[in-house]
Amino acid sequence: MKGHIFMLLEDFISEVAGDEVLYDALDECSFDSSKGFVRTENYPDEQLVELVNIVVGKMGISLTQAHFGFGEWLYPKLSNLLPPQFTQYPHPAYVLKQLDDLHHIELKKLYPDAQPPAFQYHSTTPYTAQLIYTSPRRLFDLVKGVLAGMSCYYDVDIEVELQTNWQGNNNCAKFLLKYSKSCDL
Numbered sequence: 754m755k756g757h758i759f760m761l762l763e764d765f766i767s768e769v770a771g772d773e774v775l776y777d778a779l780d781e782c783s784f785d786s787s788k789g790f791v792r793t794e795n796y797p798d799e800q801l802v803e804l805v806n807i808v809v810g811k812m813g814i815s816l817t818q819a820h821f822g823f824g825e826w827l828y829p830k831l832s833n834l835l836p837p838q839f840t841q842y843p844h845p846a847y848v849l850k851q852l853d854d855l856h857h858i859e860l861k862k863l864y865p866d867a868q869p870p871a872f873q874y875h876s877t878t879p880y881t882a883q884l885i886y887t888s889p890r891r892l893f894d895l896v897k898g899v900l901a902g903m904s905c906y907y908d909v910d911i912e913v914e915l916q917t918n919w920q921g922n923n924n925c926a927k928f929l930l931k932y933s934k935s936c937d938l
């Protein structure tokens with residue numbers, strides 16, 4: 754995963770748990786965390802998992818809560834990464850519809866060696882849609898959290914129903930979305 758995400762995770766931990774927890778956790782990691790993460794570098798996912806596991810243990814929260822909380826916090830920060838025409842819309846559906854292109858085209862311009870997840874978006878009625886997420890990282894709770902962050906950011910409630918193992922693929926999940934405001938996309 755990109756150093757950028759590690760750096761955002763550090764900001765999140767320091768905001769919700771404090772700098773002491775963050776620095777203690779970094780000290781406990783089995784990898785060398787003394788040099789700090791470089792935004793543009795790729796780091797092994799195992800390092801992210803290890804850091805998250807240590808912090809979760811220190812805070813006494815579940816991994817599900819941690820992934821959801823980080824995702825929810827993350828959306829405004831991620832949206833700042835791209836020029837406003839990609840994210841400034843009156844409804845989250847506009848961004849969700851182009852989520853795969855955002856990760857695979859726009860993000861690759863910033864970080865050519867990124868390994869982003871895949872998304873498919875189908876609008877089913879003006880109030881409902883399906884978002885299909887595929888990634889070997891299986892960060893389903895993170896996606897749920899980002900959706901909650903989007904709900905707040907765009908001021909549109911989103912009810913989310915998750916179906917894992919979509920079409921027999923462990924790496925794939927379908928999210929059924931129900932919006933409180935309609936969108937004719």
Ligand code: HEM
Binds near residue numbers: 756832834870
């Ligand atoms: C709109 C602005 C967004 C930007 C700029 C953005 C950017 C990024 C970046 C930089 C990564 C790391 C990729 C890597 O390390 O190779 C990433 C990963 C990820 N993004 Fe986004 N993202 C955006 C929106 C979203 C939304 C709306 C969702 C979910 C609804 C989402 C879900 C994820 C997930 C789950 C990952 C983790 C990687 C994986 O699962 O394989 N992102 N994104």
